[in-house]
Amino acid sequence: MHSGLVSVVGRPNVGKSSLVNALVGRKVSIVSHKPQTTRHRIQGVVHRPEGQIVFVDTPGLHLGGKRTLNQVMNDAAVGALADVDVVLFVVEAGRWTDEDAAVLTRLARLQTPVGLVVNKIDRIADKATLLPLLAELSARHPFAFVVPLSAIKRQNLDPLLTELMARMPEGPPLYPEEMVVGYDDAFGLAELIREKLVRNLHQELPYATTVGIESFEQEGRLDRVHAVIWVEREGQKGIVVGEKGEQLRKIGEAARREWERQQGRKLYLKLWCKVRENWSDDMRSLQQFGIGGD
Template sequence: MSDHSGSPTTRCGYVAIVGRPNVGKSTLLNHILGQKISITSRKPQTTRNNVVGIKTEGDIQIMFVDTPGMHLGQQKAINRYMNRAANTAMKDVDVVVFVVDRFIWTEEDEAVAEKLQYASCPIILAVNKVDQVEDKESLLPHLEVLSKKLNVAEIIPLSALRNVNLDRLEQLIIDRMPEGMHMYPEDQITDRSSRFMAAEIVREKITRQLGDELPYEMAVEIEEFKQEGNLLNIGALILVEREGQKRILIGDKGERIKLIGIDARKDMEKLFDMKIMLKLWVKVKSGWSDDERALRSLGYNDL
């Protein structure tokens, strides 16, 4: 594509990835980017901030906004924050990708669909995890029902995990990107700071290690982030609400926190491409997840 002077036209736009918790939004983003930007775990509510992943290929730059899943009926400050974040993300984008899980349609999906009525941009409905559907024929009637329910530009069955149909999804997004100057250097893959990414990695390892044992009342603060030559010193403080949670997190003779540290360090060394010295410690700070001021001090304030 060229303008009259013969130089290629650059295109640049924002894409919001929306859907209820745990439908595979973060996995989808990571696979499209070919990089791990957004943390994933089997536990819903893993993503808390709108992380922007940036993909630049040739003349096209796409900024992906990974919204927190939308929640119904939970009134804690952190849930209100997450819902606000998801709604804000939908206002200023060029395309919305609404991710649903196969044939499953819940009240929360319905709530997301209602919010999407106000979207002024095209909506692409991504039906995820189709690799787990035995009878592919049965998908068609379901897709028809969904298309009647929503005013969507396109419906695409895919598997984020197995990389099925992702190139087709990307093409549908590219076709809808407006002309415009690129906003980021082509080698930048997120607008988040390195400290933020380090905290997210620690948080992911904790949720993976503890599964259902640890409630959501847990935050990670990076207290030290210092480079000395080819060594990066990172100190992370893990905040929990109660003494009992601290014991679970540290584990017998400190075994569990050690495993979390080893896993996190491996991911950080890949991400930052240098040797990492990681120190973790756990502190009890009760009530933080329901305290707007505490949330702001932990960085949940970018809206």
């Protein structure tokens, strides 16, 4: 048996979470078209007859953003670089930014092998441009391997798994076979609610929101949950709740539907919106919400 840990890093929005979901074959980590969606290190496990790979999805490493939340997210990503067997550096095909360069500068110092994933190749209309593009990226660093793929279209995932499996050390599985995600139900549901929130709210508001689970009770096949969407100011509450509570209902409904499909259980979800002044710039609040400090 072979088994090991693979960190998935890169700037926001390149498709790290989409990649982990595609590799594991289920939603492990929430996804949205807005940058800075992932806020935690999130583990998803691929089980194969020849071995086990534990993927660690991370928050997008970003420049700028002065709030404590930004710092805590970047720290969580950097923290995932230590004690892993391979680091996967994910970039977007055809788009290289200062943030990508900053991530690579960090990775260049590591002793750990770094493999490059060039994601979103489905967006490259003229496939003839792909080869020079890969050559250009390969020249930036002596990567252990380079794999172009599409997480969304599930193109070229197997070659990546082959590269990774070849680098997993010998050893017993790290997790039991039935374990696919490295977190509990309460965390999974809070994240799912946050995904619906991020997808339904516009512009900057998602950055001012987080989700906490107040209580989570299981009665047979029914989950009874009280959850709170936290915002930073009274004015934001109105937007999250919406006219006659319409928006909040929509978010709760979308989360419930997906949870029930994913878990094969019923969900009774009570969803509230509350204000915690300036929570994203306050370490104590962040820790109370389970963000950072791990």
